[in-house]
Amino acid sequence: MGNVNNKRNWSFCMRWLLAILGILGVIAILTIPTFYYYLKFHNSFMLRNFLAKLSDDPAIWGTFGDYLGGTLNPIISFLAFIGLLYTIRQQAQEMKATRDELERTAEQQSRQSEIFNLQQFESTFFSLLEQYNKIVETLVKNVDEINKYNRTHNSIDSFINEIYEKYSEIYQSNVCNNQIKINFYIANNIQQNLELKRYFIVLFQILKLISLNLSNDTYGNTNNKISIEDYLSDDEKSREKIGNLYINPQEKIYSNILRSFIPNEILKLIALNCLSINSKTFNNFQGLLNRYNFLEHLQLGMEDTILPVKHHDDFIWLYLTTIGIDNITPSFGNNKLPTKMVELFNESKSRFISILNDQSNKLKRRIETLKGQPNMNTNKKVRDIESELEKTIKILETLQNM
Incomplete structure (x- = not known):
């Protein structure tokens, strides 16, 4: 702003200086002939001593006037042309300064719009986060009821069921005790529990909100922006697009905030919820988990030596490895759990x-x-x-x- 004001002050002074010089030039052009005329025809002293040799013939003076006019006209025209060029240059500078000012104003308005949009996003984000925390509290209170093992349910895939039963038979493991906090009943019936279903819906909507509002490419590549159209389909293509696009660092800030509220037991449920042997798929959810490395802090109590399946951690890693986790491997980030x-x-x-x-x-x-x-x-x-x-x-x- 200081440079713009200095340029404007300099331009203003130059215009006044040229105007003054122009006025002085006009006065000189009008005054000098008048002065000479007065000296020639009305001042006897100058006439006798200095101007006696000047001609009294009007024709000669006419010729002299033509000569003087022919000489001054190009000079005056040139000066006028220079003045015109200067005026054009000044107008161009003024227009450039105006454009720069408009660009700065537009940039400032854009930043204000971004701040406003971010404020709106944060308002929605923390409102959903509050609802999310309430659901988590409810889940924690009802965790024993949610995770109770029920052998009468036949919803688990028969292959996994047979493997688990075979492990139990061979090692004589007590698989129906209270140590099983997350079991294969939840693996396929998680959507039947209303609280769990509500939890995962809210979690998905929060992650979706982050991706839609903060996925702008800081380098200006609009192709990396996630739009609502990307969520219209729920297939492998949408999962790949959502999971593999450029990630704005601001996205990670809010996704990490959300992830920090999730207990390890819930992370296990998330992993089980997004993988299924049957026809149920959660491709968009998987894409969001991959995008934000959401399972990076998942911990399973796996021993270095192979032991029988005695608790839920053993079952979970066996289950995940059996059905394959290729669709959500990126969600583990730097976590070495998949390899292990x-x-x-x-x-x-x-x-x-x-x-x-x-x-x-x-x-x-x-x-x-x-x-x-x-x-x-x-x-x-x-x-x-x-x-x-x-x-x-x-x-x-x-x-x-x-």
């Missing part, structure tokens, strides 16, 4: 296959023994054992093909 899960699963799978082979051999030997003692009771036992053997072989084949 794969390593432990491969080791556990090898150990489990070995145990199932031993179990299968025992069942086969038992069948052969019972067949050597044919009677009605043994026939029923043989059928039961053969059924058990068939399940064991099926699990073995499935594991070996993974």
Whole structure:
């Protein structure tokens, strides 16, 4: 602003200076001939001593006037042209200064608009965050009821159920105790719980709000801006677009604030909610989790040595590794949990296959023994054992093909 004012003051002074010089020039042009005329025809002293040799012939004076006019006209025209160029230059500078001022005004208005939009966003964000915290409080109060294991539910995929039951049978684990806080009942029935469903809806809307309002590219690339149209479909393409676009640092600030409110137990539920063996998909939700590395702080109490599935952490990593987490791997960020899960699963799978082979051999030997003692009771036992053997072989084949 100081430079603009200085330029304006300098231009104002120059205009006044040129105006004064122009007026003085006009006065000189009018005064000098008049002065000479007076001296020639009315002042006897000057006439006698200095101007006696000047001609009295009007024709000569006319010729002299033409000469003087012919000489002064180009000079005056040139000076007028210079003045015109200067005026044009001054107008151009004024227009440039005006444009600069308008640009600064527009930029200031844009910043004010951004501040206003950010204030509106923060108002909505913290309002939703308040609702979110209330839901979390409700979930914490009802966590025992939500996570209670119920064997009468048959909603879990049969393959996972058989693996879990086989682990329990082989290691004689007490899988129905209160240590199971998150289990495979929630894995497929999480949407049936109204509080959990409400929780994930609010969480998704908060993350969506962040992406829609703060995804502006600081380098001006408008293609990186997430729009509402990106959420109209819920498929792999939308997941990839939402998860892989440029992330404005401001987005991370608010997503990290939200993530800091989430307990580790809820992070486990988020992971289970977004992955499913059946036809249910949450591609846009997965994209948002990937975008903000939302599971980066997820912790599972996995041991360095393979142990039987005794608690929910063991089940969760087994479940996630079994169904595959490729869709949400970016959501773990710098968390090494996915790599560790794969390593432990491969080791556990090898150990489990070995145990199932031993179990299968025992069942086969038992069948052969019972067949050597044919009677009605043994026939029923043989059928039961053969059924058990068939399940064991099926699990073995499935594991070996993974």
